[in-house]
Amino acid sequence: MSDTNSPGQPGAGESGEGSWPQYLSRGESHGATASGASASSAAEPEGIRGPRRVIGTPSPATARTLLAPGEGEPRREVVVRELPAEPEDPAHAKRMEKVVAACFLIAGLAGFAFLVFYGTIGVGSITAVTHSNLALGGSMALMFLLLGIGATLWVRHLMPTVELTEQRHPMHATEEERAAFKETFEQGAEASGFVKRPIVRRSLMLATLPLAIAPIFLLRDTGPLPGTSLDYTVWRKGQRLLIYGTGRPITPAEFSSPGSIISVGPEGYLDDDDAMAKAAVTLIKFRPGELVFGPNRKPGGPSTPNTVVPNWTVDNIVAYSKICTHLGCPAALYEQTTFRILCPCHQSTFLATEGARVIFGPATRALPQLPIGVDAEGYLIALGDFNEPVGPSFWERS
Amino acid sequence: MSVERALEGTGVWLDDRLHGARGVRVLLRKVFPDHWSFLLGEIILYSFIILLLTGTFLTLWFQPSMTDVIYHGSYIPLRGVRMSEAYASTLNISFDVRGGLLMRQIHHWAADLFMAAIMAHMIRVFFTGAYRKPREINWLIGIVLFTLGMFEGLFGYSLPDDLLSGAGLRITEGILQSFPIVGTYLAFFLFGGPFPGHDIIPRLYILHVLVIPGLILALVTVHLFLMFHQKHTQMPGKGRTNENVVGAPMYPYFMAKTGAFFFFTFAVLALAGTFAQINAVWLYGPYNPVAMSAGSQPDFYMGALEGSLRMFPPWQWVFFGHTFAFNVFVPALLPLGIVFGGAAMWPFLEQWITGDRREHHLNDRPRNAPTRTALGIAMITFYGVLWAEGANDIIADHLDVPLYLTTWIARVAWLVAPILAYIITKRICLGLQRKDAHLLEHGVETGIIRQLPGGEFIEETRPVDEEALAVLTSRNVPPPLPALVPAETDVPPPGMRGRLGKVRERLYNVVTESVPMPEPHANGHGNGHGNGHAVEGNGHGQESLPAGSSPEPRSGEDQH
Numbered sequence: 001m002s003d004t005n006s007p008g009q010p011g012a013g014e015s016g017e018g019s020w021p022q023y024l025s026r027g028e029s030h031g032a033t034a035s036g037a038s039a040s041s042a043a044e045p046e047g048i049r050g051p052r053r054v055i056g057t058p059s060p061a062t063a064r065t066l067l068a069p070g071e072g073e074p075r076r077e078v079v080v081r082e083l084p085a086e087p088e089d090p091a092h093a094k095r096m097e098k099v100v101a102a103c104f105l106i107a108g109l110a111g112f113a114f115l116v117f118y119g120t121i122g123v124g125s126i127t128a129v130t131h132s133n134l135a136l137g138g139s140m141a142l143m144f145l146l147l148g149i150g151a152t153l154w155v156r157h158l159m160p161t162v163e164l165t166e167q168r169h170p171m172h173a174t175e176e177e178r179a180a181f182k183e184t185f186e187q188g189a190e191a192s193g194f195v196k197r198p199i200v201r202r203s204l205m206l207a208t209l210p211l212a213i214a215p216i217f218l219l220r221d222t223g224p225l226p227g228t229s230l231d232y233t234v235w236r237k238g239q240r241l242l243i244y245g246t247g248r249p250i251t252p253a254e255f256s257s258p259g260s261i262i263s264v265g266p267e268g269y270l271d272d273d274d275a276m277a278k279a280a281v282t283l284i285k286f287r288p289g290e291l292v293f294g295p296n297r298k299p300g301g302p303s304t305p306n307t308v309v310p311n312w313t314v315d316n317i318v319a320y321s322k323i324c325t326h327l328g329c330p331a332a333l334y335e336q337t338t339f340r341i342l343c344p345c346h347q348s349t350f351l352a353t354e355g356a357r358v359i360f361g362p363a364t365r366a367l368p369q370l371p372i373g374v375d376a377e378g379y380l381i382a383l384g385d386f387n388e389p390v391g392p393s394f395w396e397r398s
Numbered sequence: 399m400s401v402e403r404a405l406e407g408t409g410v411w412l413d414d415r416l417h418g419a420r421g422v423r424v425l426l427r428k429v430f431p432d433h434w435s436f437l438l439g440e441i442i443l444y445s446f447i448i449l450l451l452t453g454t455f456l457t458l459w460f461q462p463s464m465t466d467v468i469y470h471g472s473y474i475p476l477r478g479v480r481m482s483e484a485y486a487s488t489l490n491i492s493f494d495v496r497g498g499l500l501m502r503q504i505h506h507w508a509a510d511l512f513m514a515a516i517m518a519h520m521i522r523v524f525f526t527g528a529y530r531k532p533r534e535i536n537w538l539i540g541i542v543l544f545t546l547g548m549f550e551g552l553f554g555y556s557l558p559d560d561l562l563s564g565a566g567l568r569i570t571e572g573i574l575q576s577f578p579i580v581g582t583y584l585a586f587f588l589f590g591g592p593f594p595g596h597d598i599i600p601r602l603y604i605l606h607v608l609v610i611p612g613l614i615l616a617l618v619t620v621h622l623f624l625m626f627h628q629k630h631t632q633m634p635g636k637g638r639t640n641e642n643v644v645g646a647p648m649y650p651y652f653m654a655k656t657g658a659f660f661f662f663t664f665a666v667l668a669l670a671g672t673f674a675q676i677n678a679v680w681l682y683g684p685y686n687p688v689a690m691s692a693g694s695q696p697d698f699y700m701g702a703l704e705g706s707l708r709m710f711p712p713w714q715w716v717f718f719g720h721t722f723a724f725n726v727f728v729p730a731l732l733p734l735g736i737v738f739g740g741a742a743m744w745p746f747l748e749q750w751i752t753g754d755r756r757e758h759h760l761n762d763r764p765r766n767a768p769t770r771t772a773l774g775i776a777m778i779t780f781y782g783v784l785w786a787e788g789a790n791d792i793i794a795d796h797l798d799v800p801l802y803l804t805t806w807i808a809r810v811a812w813l814v815a816p817i818l819a820y821i822i823t824k825r826i827c828l829g830l831q832r833k834d835a836h837l838l839e840h841g842v843e844t845g846i847i848r849q850l851p852g853g854e855f856i857e858e859t860r861p862v863d864e865e866a867l868a869v870l871t872s873r874n875v876p877p878p879l880p881a882l883v884p885a886e887t888d889v890p891p892p893g894m895r896g897r898l899g900k901v902r903e904r905l906y907n908v909v910t911e912s913v914p915m916p917e918p919h920a921n922g923h924g925n926g927h928g929n930g931h932a933v934e935g936n937g938h939g940q941e942s943l944p945a946g947s948s949p950e951p952r953s954g955e956d957q958h
Contacts, residue, residue: 122496123494123499125472133672137673140672141665142665144662144665148665150658151654151658151661162646164647165429165637165643166643167642171757265688273685274592277568277592277594278592326572327569327707329690330688330689332689332691344690347708347790347805362726364713393726394585395575395579395581395582398719
C-alpha cells in the first residue's frame with residue numbers, strides 16, 4: 001500500500017518514506033502551483049503565491065502541521081489503513097529486515113557473552129566484583145538494548161502502518177439489563193430470606209463479629225507492653241563510662257583537650273544495641289568558664305531543661321544523651337567553635353554550653369544530661385540514670 | 399508449514415476446552431491509542447516485573463535475621479566486625495555471589511524507577527483529566543499503589559540493616575511513638591519490644607517479599623483489567639472522538655511495541671545497575687544506634703516526608719501528664735495526607751462542582767482545564783518544596799547557603815510557593831487558550847504581506863489544517879450549572895440551595911474559568927477558505943463531547 005501520495009502530487013519523488021511525505025510534499029506541490037502561476041493578485045483568492053515563509057513567521061514545522069491545504073491544491077486522499085496490508089515501501093522493508101536481524105544477532109551474542117562472563121569472571125574481592133559487575137551488567141544491558149531497538153525497528157519499518165478505529169459504548173448497561181439484574185438479585189435475596197428473616201441475619205452478623213476482632217488479638221504477642229520502660233535507661237549509680245569502640249574506661253585527665261567530643265556507653269552494655277539505643281552518651285570537654293549555668297539550677301537536683309547541673313560536671317566535662325529528642329537519631333555532629341550539637345537526620349541543633357537546649361530545628365526538648373562523677377580509681381562514672389526519659393516524645397511522657 | 403499446523407493444532411486443542419477463538423480474536427484486534435505519555439504506566443509495570451525477578455534472585459541468599467555474627471567474608475574492611483546476619487548476607491550477595499551486586503543494584507534502581515514512574519504517570523493522568531468518569535476507580539487504585547510502593551520501598555531498603563537504613567527505622571519508630579494514646583504500643587508491637595530488638599528485619603522481610611508485593615500485584619491486575627475493559631483514553635486528534643478509540647491493534651503492533659519497551663526499561667536499569675552505584679551498604683557499615691553520618695538521605699520517594707519532618711517548628715503540647723508530639727505527628731501525616739487525600743477526593747469534588755457526570759474518554763489538553771492544571775502544579779510545588787527540604791543539608795552544602803536559611807525558605811515556601819504556582823499556571827493556561835483561540839479565529843500567519851488596491855497592507859493567513867483543528871477545538875465544556883439555566887420558578891433547583899449551593903456556584907465559576915472558544919462557523923463552511931482574510935473561522939470543529947455526535951468511522955490521517 002504505497003498509495004499514500006495522492007495522484008497529481010509531485011511529492012512522490014520526494015522520498016520513499018511511506019506516508020510521512022504527505023505533510024512534506026504539500027510544500028512541494030505549492031511550489032509547483034506557485035511556479036505555474038506566478039502573478040499575485042488580490043482579486044484571486046485561491047492559491048498562495050510568493051515565498052512560503054519569511055523571517056518571523058511560523059517555522060516550516062509548525063506551518064506544515066497547522067496549514068490547511070489551500071484552494072486548488074489537490075485534496076489529500078483519505079487512505080484507509082487496515083489489515084491485511086503490505087509495508088508501504090517493500091524495498092525499504094527489505095533493507096530494514098537486515099538491520100533488525102543484525103540487532104537480534106548482536107543481542108544474542110551479548111547474551112552469550114553474559115554467560116561466558118558469568119563462567120569466567122569470579123567474585124570474592126572488590127576488584128573482581130567490579131569487573132564482574134561491569135562485564136555482566138554491560139553485556140546484559142547491550143542485549144536488552146538491542147532487543148528493544150530491533151523490535152522497535154521491526155514495528156516501525158517492517159510492519160505496515162495500520163490504524164484502526166474501535167467504537168466505544170457507554171459503560172453503563174441498558175435500562176432493561178439493569179432491571180433484569182435488579183430482579184434477579186431480588187429474587188435471590190428473597191429466596192435466601194436474608195431480609196425477611198432478621199434473626200438469621202442478625203445472628204450471623206453477631207457470629208462474625210469475633211472473627212473481625214480476632215486478628216487484633218492475634219497480634220497482641222508481637223511485643224511486650226511498653227510499661228515504663230521508655231522512662232529509664234540502663235545507667236546506674238557507679239557505672240563506668242566506657243569509650244564506644246575501644247571499650248576502655250576514661251579518666252578526666254585523659255579527656256583533657258577542650259572542644260573534643262567522645263561517645264561513651266555504660267559498662268557491660270556496649271554491644272547491646274537495645275540498651276545503647278537509649279543509653280548512648282556524648283562527653284564534651286569545655287574550657288573553664290564556657291559552660292553557662294542556668295538561673296534555676298538546683299545542685300544535685302533534677303536538671304531543668306535549659307540548665308547544666310554544675311556538680312554533675314567533672315572538670316568541665318559534661319555528659320549529654322546522644323539520642324536526639326526529636327526522632328532518636330544519634331545527635332552525632334559537634335561544632336567546636338559554636339558549641340552546637342547537630343543531629344544529622346533532621347538538623348535539630350542543641351547548644352552544648354547551655355544544657356544542650358534547642359536552638360534550631362524540630363526538636364522540642366534539650367538533650368537530657370547524665371549525672372557524672374569519678375570513682376576511687378579516677379575513672380568517670382555515672383551518678384545515676386538520666387532524670388528524664390531520653391529520645392523522642394511519646395504519649396505517656398509527662 | 400509444520401509450524402502452522404502445530405499452532406493450529408494447539409489452537410484447536412485449546413478452543414475445544416476454552417471456547418477461546420471468539421473472545422481472543424476480539425482481543426487480538428483490540429485498539430491501543432498511541433501517545434508518548436501512555437508509556438509512563440508501562441514503565442511502572444515493567445519495573446515492577448523487574449523488581450519481582452531481581453527480588454526473587456536476592457531472596458535465594460538473603461538472611462532476614464538480626465542474629466549477631468562476626469563477618470569473615472570477602473570484603474576486607476569489615477572483616478571481624480560484629481553485624482547482623484542480614485547485613486552479612488547482603489555483603490555476601492554483593493561480593494561473593496556472581497551477579498549478586500548487579501541484581502542488588504538493578505533491584506534498587508528499579509524500585510526508584512517504579513516510584514518515579516508512578517509519580518509521572520499520576521501527573522499525566524491528572525493533567526489530561528484521564529481520571530474522570532468512568533476511571534475514578536483506577537485513579538484511587540493508583541493512589542493506593544503509590545502509598546504501598548512507598549512502604550514497600552522503605553521496608554525493602556531497611557532490610558540490609560546497614561547504618562543508613564537503621565536510622566530510617568529509628569525515625570519510623572519515633573514517628574510511631576508520636577501517635578497519641580497508642581503510639582508506644584504500636585512501636586513496641588512492630589519492633590517486638592524496645593528499639594531495635596531482634597524482630598523488625600524478619601517482620602519487614604515478610605511484608606516486603608510477600609504481603610505488599612501480593613497486594614501490589616493484585617491491585618495492578620485490577621488496574622490493568624479496568625484499563626482494558628474501559629478502553630484506554632486517547633489524546634484529541636482528527637477522527638478521535640469521545641465515542642471511539644483510534645490506534646494500532648494489539649496483535650502484533652502493541653505487543654511488539656510494548657515488548658520492545660520492556661527491553662528498553664530493562665536495558666536502562668541494567669545500565670544504571672552497571673555504571674551507577676546505588677546503596678553501597680558496605681560503605682555505611684552495619685547498624686548501631688550510636689553512629690550516624692552527616693548528609694544522610696532516604697530514597698527520593700521518602701524525601702518529602704523527611705523534609706516535612708525537618709521543616710516543622712518545634713511545637714509540642716503537654717497536658718494532663720501526656721505529651722502530644724505535635725512536631726512529629728503532624729508533619730509525618732499532614733502534608734502527604736493533603737497530597738494523597740486531595741488527589742483521591744479531587745475527581746469527586748470536580749464532579750460535584752461542575753455537575754459534569756458524563757463519561758470522558760477523550761483527554762483534555764492541560765491548558766483547557768486551567769484550574770485543574772493550576773491545582774496540580776500547586777500540589778507538585780507543595781510536594782517539591784518538602785522534597786527539596788528533605789535534602790536541605792545537601793543543598794546547603796553544595797550551594798554554600800546557610801543550613802538554617804534553607805529550612806526557613808522551606809517553611810515560607812511550602813505555604814507561599816503553591817499559591818504562586820497556582821496563579822502563574824492559571825495565567826499561562828489562559829494565555830495558551832488565547833493563543834489557540836487566536837489561531838482558530840485568525841488562522842496561521844503565512845508571512846505573506848499583500849498590498850490591497852487601496853494601498854493597505856494585510857498579512858495573509860490561512861486556516862489551520864484538520865488535524866490541528868481537531869486538537870485546537872477539543873475542549874470539554876462542562877454543562878451549565880442548574881441555577882444558571884433559566885427556570886420557571888424562583889426556587890433554585892436541588893443541589894444549588896442554601897449556603898452550599900452558593901459555595902458550589904462560586905467554585906463552579908473558578909473551576910470552569912476559560913477563554914471563550916471562538917464562535918464556530920456553521921457546518922458546511924467547506925474547505926475553500928478564502929485566503930487573505932484575517933477572520934476566518936473554522937466550522938467543522940468536533941465538539942469533544944456531546945454524546946451521540948456522529949463519530950467518524952475511520953481515519954486515514956497521518957498520526958505519528
